[in-house]
Amino acid sequence: MHAEAMIACCARLRRRHLCGTCKSKLLSGSVDMKHNGGIRQREIDAGLFLPCCSKPLSDLVIDR
Numbered sequence: 001m002h003a004e005a006m007i008a009c010c011a012r013l014r015r016r017h018l019c020g021t022c023k024s025k026l027l028s029g030s031v032d033m034k035h036n037g038g039i040r041q042r043e044i045d046a047g048l049f050l051p052c053c054s055k056p057l058s059d060l061v062i063d064r
Contacts (some may be wrong), residue, residue, distance in 0.1 A: 022052045029060035 020038035026047050031054040039050055051062070 008036040020050065021046050024051055024052055025063040027063055030057040031055060031060065032057055 023039060023043070026049050031049055033044075033049050033054040035050050035053045039048060
């Protein structure tokens with residue numbers, strides 16, 4: 001795949017919240033995450049979340 005096509009593909013995935021690039025560890029606080037993929041349930045259970053499709057419900061401490 002050419003670089004331009006790859007960049008366009010990644011942009012489409014990000015818009016649909018599927019890429020997982022922003023996956024971060026939530027150290028404290030809570031979020032309401034509505035995702036379409038890009039993260040597995042075991043990762044969510046381990047405290048990871050996708051900031052791109054999350055709404056903070058409190059003050060947050062995040063480890064990127």
